[in-house]
Amino acid sequence: MRALVNAVKTGLTEIWAHKMRSVLSFLAIAAGSVVFIEAFSAIFSTYERMEKQKAVSGMARLKISQNYSKTYSSPDDYVPPPVITYEDVLHLREKMPELYMVSPEGRDWHNVLEYGGQRVTSSLMGVTPEWAKRDFVYTLKGRFLGWHDVENKLRVCVLVKKAAPPPGNSFDKTMMKKYNFSGGFDTLVAHNDLLGKAVKIDGITFMVIGILEELPYSKRPNTILGRSQEYKILAPVTTLSHYGFIGSYQSLDVNIDTGSEQDFDESLRRINNFLKIRFGDGDFFIVENQLELIRDRISESLKSSLVTISLGMLAFIAGGIGIMNVTLATVFARTREIGIRRAVGASRGDIMLQFIVEAVMLGLIGGVLGSALGYFWGVPVKVMLAMDPSHIKPWMPLVSVLIAAFTAFAFAIYPAWVAAGLKPADALRAE
Amino acid sequence: MKISCSNLVKTYEGGKSGWPALRGVSFDIHKGEFVAVTGPSGCGKSTLLNIIGLLDEPSSGKYEFDGRNVLAMSDGERSDARRDSIGFVFQSFHLLNRLSSLENVCLPMRYAGVDAAEMKKRASGLLHKVGLKGKERKTPLELSGGERQRVAIARALANSPKVILADEPTGNLDSVSSRDIVDMLFALNAEGMTVVLVTHDREISARAGRNIRLRDGRIE
Numbered sequence: 001m002r003a004l005v006n007a008v009k010t011g012l013t014e015i016w017a018h019k020m021r022s023v024l025s026f027l028a029i030a031a032g033s034v035v036f037i038e039a040f041s042a043i044f045s046t047y048e049r050m051e052k053q054k055a056v057s058g059m060a061r062l063k064i065s066q067n068y069s070k071t072y073s074s075p076d077d078y079v080p081p082p083v084i085t086y087e088d089v090l091h092l093r094e095k096m097p098e099l100y101m102v103s104p105e106g107r108d109w110h111n112v113l114e115y116g117g118q119r120v121t122s123s124l125m126g127v128t129p130e131w132a133k134r135d136f137v138y139t140l141k142g143r144f145l146g147w148h149d150v151e152n153k154l155r156v157c158v159l160v161k162k163a164a165p166p167p168g169n170s171f172d173k174t175m176m177k178k179y180n181f182s183g184g185f186d187t188l189v190a191h192n193d194l195l196g197k198a199v200k201i202d203g204i205t206f207m208v209i210g211i212l213e214e215l216p217y218s219k220r221p222n223t224i225l226g227r228s229q230e231y232k233i234l235a236p237v238t239t240l241s242h243y244g245f246i247g248s249y250q251s252l253d254v255n256i257d258t259g260s261e262q263d264f265d266e267s268l269r270r271i272n273n274f275l276k277i278r279f280g281d282g283d284f285f286i287v288e289n290q291l292e293l294i295r296d297r298i299s300e301s302l303k304s305s306l307v308t309i310s311l312g313m314l315a316f317i318a319g320g321i322g323i324m325n326v327t328l329a330t331v332f333a334r335t336r337e338i339g340i341r342r343a344v345g346a347s348r349g350d351i352m353l354q355f356i357v358e359a360v361m362l363g364l365i366g367g368v369l370g371s372a373l374g375y376f377w378g379v380p381v382k383v384m385l386a387m388d389p390s391h392i393k394p395w396m397p398l399v400s401v402l403i404a405a406f407t408a409f410a411f412a413i414y415p416a417w418v419a420a421g422l423k424p425a426d427a428l429r430a431e
Numbered sequence: 432m433k434i435s436c437s438n439l440v441k442t443y444e445g446g447k448s449g450w451p452a453l454r455g456v457s458f459d460i461h462k463g464e465f466v467a468v469t470g471p472s473g474c475g476k477s478t479l480l481n482i483i484g485l486l487d488e489p490s491s492g493k494y495e496f497d498g499r500n501v502l503a504m505s506d507g508e509r510s511d512a513r514r515d516s517i518g519f520v521f522q523s524f525h526l527l528n529r530l531s532s533l534e535n536v537c538l539p540m541r542y543a544g545v546d547a548a549e550m551k552k553r554a555s556g557l558l559h560k561v562g563l564k565g566k567e568r569k570t571p572l573e574l575s576g577g578e579r580q581r582v583a584i585a586r587a588l589a590n591s592p593k594v595i596l597a598d599e600p601t602g603n604l605d606s607v608s609s610r611d612i613v614d615m616l617f618a619l620n621a622e623g624m625t626v627v628l629v630t631h632d633r634e635i636s637a638r639a640g641r642n643i644r645l646r647d648g649r650i651e
Binding site: 002003006013014017336337339340341342343344345346347348349350423424425428 | 481484486487506507510511513514515519521525526527529530538539541542543544586589590
């Protein structure tokens with residue numbers, strides 16, 4: 001312990017005596033520290049986002065949709081292909097009650113919504129309450145569609161209120177202007193409190209029972225699969241079929257979450273089997289295995305995280321090499337001192353300890369400097385760039401300091417070993 | 432305390448067969464002796480002193496320091512022996528310029544694990560003894576050559592060694608300072624300290640109790 005205190009004292013004296021050298025070493029390690037904190041927070045945010053996405057989207061996802069290559073045949077021998085109806089979905093549900101979600105979707109386009117004398121173009125999506133089980137990135141005002149609504153084909157609907165686009169995303173804004181033919185719908189929903197009001201859709205009166213407000217961009221976990229559809233008005237799938245919004249020739253898409261990754265393959269097999277029994281061998285439907293897609297996306301994301309962390313580590317290694325260089329130079333510059341210390345009784349261990357402690361102190365001070373920079377600089381910069389600064393956690397600088405000290409330690413071992421290995425008589429002769 | 436060397440050979444690496452510094456040197460030094468090692472430049476005086484002081488190892492031969500076979504000692508044991516039993520005084524002082532006189536004297540005690548208060552007390556006492564009272568805070572760069580060598584002597588005495596090894600301690604000093612330093616070493620010897628001194632100076636060697644004269648790595 002006393003030896004350590006001595007080594008710390010000597011180290012501080014040396015660091016103070018060679019200010020320029022010390023500052024350069026601090027900076028080398030500090031740069032590593034800053035990069036590492038950034039890398040750390042990037043990885044942490046990726047991980048957090050992934051976890052959120054997994055929770056929101058689920059992993060074991062499937063989608064049944066029509067195989068369009070089988071839909072069209074030559075006009076002469078046209079036989080309408082089979083379609084998935086709500087009854088088919090109910091049947092599947094009955095056969096496989098263990099599935100977490102079986103959510104049918106049927107769509108109608110170019111619908112006219114009328115309210116308070118305004119007429120805007122929109123689109124309709126027929127769903128069941130199961131729709132809300134996954135990818136629910138909204139806050140709900142009022143209530144969502146219930147089984148009662150579906151079973152009784154009630155004319156009720158839920159409107160989706162779009163969140164403001166992320167700040168500075170002018171490209172999106174321009175694209176929205178250009179392509180969003182129902183831009184008037186968003187404005188209507190944004191500026192009128194439609195909850196509990198009656199609206200007309202293509203002349204048929206619907207009651208607005210709920211408003212789904214999209215979470216703002218900064219708080220929304222991007223769903224892994226992304227939204228293939230843009231949802232505007234949700235209504236019971238049965239109601240839309242009953243009133244002819246969804247034609248009898250139109251097949252429903254079915255989004256499925258099997259509930260567990262373990263049973264996924266078995267569920268997939270059974271669903272394929274179900275389709276075969278019900279619709280024959282014609283391959284009229286495609287079952288998309290979205291689990292693979294999700295896994296690919298996650299592993300891609302992890303790969304990019306590894307690249308980021310390896311950059312951080314590389315920065316530390318660069319800092320470590322800087323410290324090693326400085327320590328080696330110090331050993332050569334202080335060879336005679338090593339000889340003197342050995343002559344008055346310092347052991348090899350004492351000399352080794354002295355140089356390692358000195359390097360670790362360089363690393364520690366550099367690490368603290370870098371962490372402070374990374375934290376107190378990184379957070380405001382992120383706020384300025386409208387990025388989420390919450391991913392720089394207070395423990396990250398701490399870990400970064402520890403890693404800086406450890407890097408310095410690891411890279412000082414060789415120079416310290418060189419110093420300790422010098423023969424006292426040879427060291428004393430050094431100029 | 433006895434130093435016993437028999438047939439010490441030291442060959443430095445280089446050339447085909449190396450360069451022989453000592454070619455079989457045998458002698459004994461007993462407790463309380465004042466021995467001057469003399470001889471022309473390059474005769475192996477400093478090499479011999481380094482070997483006696485456990486700073487270097489002989490290539491062959493036998494060396495017993497205080498009854499222990501030095502060749503069988505580990506590096507750590509040799510460090511301990513240097514710390515506890517040997518005090519060095521070098522021609523170029525070999526003080527650490529960043530440390531004060533007091534801290535320089537404390538250095539051997541630090542490695543011996545002496546308590547801080549005791550260390551300072553003992554170091555001040557030693558500086559007082561060598562006539563440097565009031566100069567404890569001065570660094571070597573602020574002292575004259577003679578004063579630096581006194582600091583070095585105080586440092587050599589820090590852990591109450593059994594022998595003082597001085598390698599041309601007056602080589603870098605003017606005549607007045609030289610006499611002071613030599614007088615100090617003789618005074619220590621008078622108190623019972625064993626002193627081995629390497630010197631060119633005939634006057635000093637004449638005062639020594641015994642001379643070991645080296646020529647071409649052998650005792651004349």
